[in-house]
Amino acid sequence: xxxxxxxxxxxxxxxxxxxxxxxxxxxxxxxxxxxxxxxxxxxxxxxxxxxxxxxxxxxxxxxxxxxxxxxxxxxxxxxxxxxxxxxxxxxxxxxxxxxxxxxxxxxxxxxxxxxxxxxxxxxxxxxxxxxxxxxxxxxxxxxxxxxxxxxxxxxxxxxxxxxxxxxxxxxxxxxxxxxxxxxxxxxxxxxxxxxxxxxxxxxxxxxxxxxxxxxxxxxxxxxxxxxxxxxxxxxxxxxxxxxxxxxxxxxxxxxxxxxxxxxxxxxxxxxxxxxxxxxxxxxxxxxxxxxxxxxxxxxxxxxxxxxxxxxxxxxxxxxxxxxxxxxxxxxxxxxxxxxxxxxxxxxxxxxxxxxxxxxxxxxxxxxxxxxxxxxx
Amino acid sequence: xxxxxxxxxxxxxxxxxxxxxxxxxxxxxxxxxxxxxxxxxxxxxxxxxxxxxxxxxxxxxxxxxxxxxxxxxxxxxxxxxxxxxxxxxxxxxxxxxxxxx
Numbered sequence: 001x002x003x004x005x006x007x008x009x010x011x012x013x014x015x016x017x018x019x020x021x022x023x024x025x026x027x028x029x030x031x032x033x034x035x036x037x038x039x040x041x042x043x044x045x046x047x048x049x050x051x052x053x054x055x056x057x058x059x060x061x062x063x064x065x066x067x068x069x070x071x072x073x074x075x076x077x078x079x080x081x082x083x084x085x086x087x088x089x090x091x092x093x094x095x096x097x098x099x100x101x102x103x104x105x106x107x108x109x110x111x112x113x114x115x116x117x118x119x120x121x122x123x124x125x126x127x128x129x130x131x132x133x134x135x136x137x138x139x140x141x142x143x144x145x146x147x148x149x150x151x152x153x154x155x156x157x158x159x160x161x162x163x164x165x166x167x168x169x170x171x172x173x174x175x176x177x178x179x180x181x182x183x184x185x186x187x188x189x190x191x192x193x194x195x196x197x198x199x200x201x202x203x204x205x206x207x208x209x210x211x212x213x214x215x216x217x218x219x220x221x222x223x224x225x226x227x228x229x230x231x232x233x234x235x236x237x238x239x240x241x242x243x244x245x246x247x248x249x250x251x252x253x254x255x256x257x258x259x260x261x262x263x264x265x266x267x268x269x270x271x272x273x274x275x276x277x278x279x280x281x282x283x284x285x286x287x288x289x290x291x292x293x294x295x296x297x298x299x300x301x302x303x304x305x306x307x308x309x310x311x312x313x314x315x316x317x318x319x320x321x322x323x324x325x326x327x328x329x330x331x332x333x334x335x336x337x338x339x340x341x342x343x344x345x346x347x348x349x350x351x352x353x354x355x356x357x358x359x360x361x362x363x364x365x366x367x368x369x370x371x372x373x374x375x376x
Numbered sequence: 377x378x379x380x381x382x383x384x385x386x387x388x389x390x391x392x393x394x395x396x397x398x399x400x401x402x403x404x405x406x407x408x409x410x411x412x413x414x415x416x417x418x419x420x421x422x423x424x425x426x427x428x429x430x431x432x433x434x435x436x437x438x439x440x441x442x443x444x445x446x447x448x449x450x451x452x453x454x455x456x457x458x459x460x461x462x463x464x465x466x467x468x469x470x471x472x473x474x475x476x477x
Contacts, residue, residue, distance in 0.1 A: 033416035036437045036449070044435075048420035064417050064471075233415050235446025243414045243471070 001330045002365045006199070006358030007148055007176060007309050008334055013202045013264065020263035021204060024256045031252055033232035043255045050262035051245075057265055058174075058193055059184040060211045067210045067245035068253050072175050072196035073099040075210040078226045078248055079171055079192050080104060080142070083219040086111030088139040091130060093154060094346045095119040095147045098339040100173055104142070113137065119147075120346040123155040130162065139219075140169040145177040149338045149354055150300050150347065151284070151307025153177075160189030169216060175199060179268055180308055181277050191216040197257060200358075202264030204257040210248070217244050227251070276359045280308040283357040283366055290370045297373075300347050310355045311347070314376060319351045322376060326353075329372035409455035411462055412438060412448060412473030419449045422470050426451070431461050442476065450476070 003011045024046060030039025032047045051063035060066065069075040080103045084090055092104050094116050108114045117129045130141065141163055143154045156172055163170035169191045174183050178193075179200025185193055190213070197207030212220070225240045229250030233241055240247050268276065284307055291299045291312050300311040314322050323335035335353045337344050344350065355369065413419035419435045426433050434452040442448075450473075453461050458475055465472040 036435055041435055044416050044420060048417060048424075051417070052424075063421055233447055233449065237445055241415065243418065245417060246415045 001332065002361075002368050003332045004355045004357060004361065004365065004369060005332045005334050006361075007338075007354060007356035009198045009205060010179075010200060010202055010358050010360075012360055013204075013260075014267040016263045016267055017202050017204075017260045021256045021260040024259035028259070029255050032255055033246070034230070034252070046259045046262065047253060047255065050258045050265070053262050053265040053269075054209060054211060057183075057268070058178075058211050059186045061214075064244050065212050065217075067212065067248040068258060069208040069210065069248075070206055070254065071208040072173070072194050073208070075194040075208045076100055076171075076173060077103045079194060079210055079212075079216065079220070080140070081107065081226050082223045083169060083216065084112050084139055085223065087137065089113035089115060089135065089137045090140040090142065091115050091117050091133055091138065092142045093117055093119040093126075093144060095144050095152055095154065095343045096142065096340065097144060097148050097173065097175065098341075099175070100142050100144065101340075101342065116342070118346075119143075119154055120152065120343075123158065126155060127158055127162065130159065134166065134168065138166070138168050140171055142171045142173065144173040144175070145183065146174075146180070146307065147309070147340070147343055148176050149309065149340050149343050149352070150311045151304035151309055152301060152343075153307070156188050156190070163191075164189040169219060171216075176309065179264075179273070179276070180280060182273055185211055185213070191219075197261040197264070201261060202267055203261030204254070206254045207257040207261050212244065220244075220247070225250070271359070279359060280357050280361075281306050283361050283363065284308055284310065286363060286366045287355055287357065287369065290366065291373075294370070294373060300349060300352065308357050311349070311352045312355070313349070313352045314373075317376065319353045322353050322373075325376045326369070326372050329375065331369050331372045333369075408452070408477065409458040410436065410438070410450040410452050410476045411458065411465070412450045412476065414471050414473060416449050418471045419451060422451055422465055422472055425468060425470055426453070426461055426464065429464055431457050431464070433461070438476075 028042040030043045032043035051066040054066045055063050076099045104114045115133045143156050143159050145156050146153050160170050171192045172190045174193050174195045177183055178195040193211040197203030198205040227250045228240050231241050231246045287310055291297050296315040298313045319335040323333050326333055333355050336351050423433050436452045438448045438450045462475055
């Protein structure tokens with residue numbers, strides 16, 4: 001089997017990730033923050049250690065800036081829905097995944113003005129479009145760092161600096177860039193980074209997190225919480241605590257998943273994120289060249305020379321048929337709209353095949369993919 | 377099948393001798409001074425900071441009597457070091473509460 005669906009979830013995981021999850025479940029899986037006995041403290045200790053690793057990887061200030069969720073989607077929902085109120089407006093890009101688009105549109109029905117800015121264009125045009133759409137009510141701008149369907153990277157640093165000058169909160173969805181390229185919260189002027197644990201960071205499914213700035217925490221404190229429940233502290237209070245990250249973490253955390261995520265980050269630090277990025281770029285370029293040289297293939301954004309995701313269609317073939325035929329050959333890719341319909345619209349696609357390489361792919365995988373595609 | 381699994385699990389559990397890693401045997405004996413903490417996460421942060429400064433601490437729960445709002449955590453620290461610990465936490469901007477005997 002050749003796995004080329006790393007944008008959906010990374011596979012396989014580093015061996016240390018499997019070991020960390022198993023070890024946690026066997027020996028350290030008390031309920032974190034729900035007691036002070038050895039197993040509860042062991043769980044809390046491992047979780048705090050993972051918070052610090054995330055903090056260091058993304059340039060946050062302290063472990064308390066990192067809140068865990070069940071997914072990137074849950075993290076994005078919490079930040080978007082708690083920071084905005086009726087009367088505010090927010091900008092989202094046309095490249096957003098439904099994890100941003102749907103909560104934003106849900107707020108639109110509650111009186112939040114949601115505006116979409118262009119992303120599939122030169123950076124200057126993106127910035128001009130943003131500038132033309134903000135006003136005094138703009139509270140937040142969201143940007144996906146790297147598209148989940150193609151090699152598009154948004155000018156997040158420029159958008160962050162723009163937001164900082166205007167006092168606008170800046171939320172960056174790093175679902176496809178975390179673990180693939182360096183992301184530094186401070187240099188991006190970001191107020192929140194949201195990511196899944198199970199993609200480029202090699203953790204388990206069922207984990208996600210938000211890294212929050214002080215400004216974002218203030219905004220979140222001024223609004224009701226999205227989910228309420230046990231927090232392990234101040235149990236008599238009717239509301240969730242005002243301290244972070246506990247305010248956002250109602251219910252028991254995914255302790256084995258978070259331990260595994262910590263091991264995944266250790267792996268990235270050991271290998272080096274630059275090495276991972278270079279390896280993926282090499283495979284990306286090989287796959288790009290192969291697709292460009294194959295007859296009857298329409299490759300989207302073929303001018304891009306870096307990234308880890310390629311999008312294509314085969315002329316006169318339905319994308320789902322192509323993915324199914326590749327699956328029959330043992331090649332795992334994903335077809336369809338990839339939960340990003342507006343991004344597909346912007347590319348003029350009504351569905352396509354996505355190939356996403358990861359740290360564990362090899363040149364041989366790309367060659368096998370090319371051979372299988374040629375048979376279709 | 378189930379019996380095999382349980383048996384294997386039990387052997388792993390006892391032979392490795394790794395349970396629990398965060399060993400209660402490693403806890404320092406303290407004489408009861410505490411600094412209240414706003415949360416478990418804050419307690420972990422403070423505990424790690426103090427450790428770097430060679431001040432031993434244990435994360436403990438505060439008695440129900442002293443935590444009228446419900447569950448709460450504290451760092452248990454030797455009374456001879458508790459003032460220094462509190463000063464260090466304040467100086468580094470590490471969230472903490474009050475010192476209790």
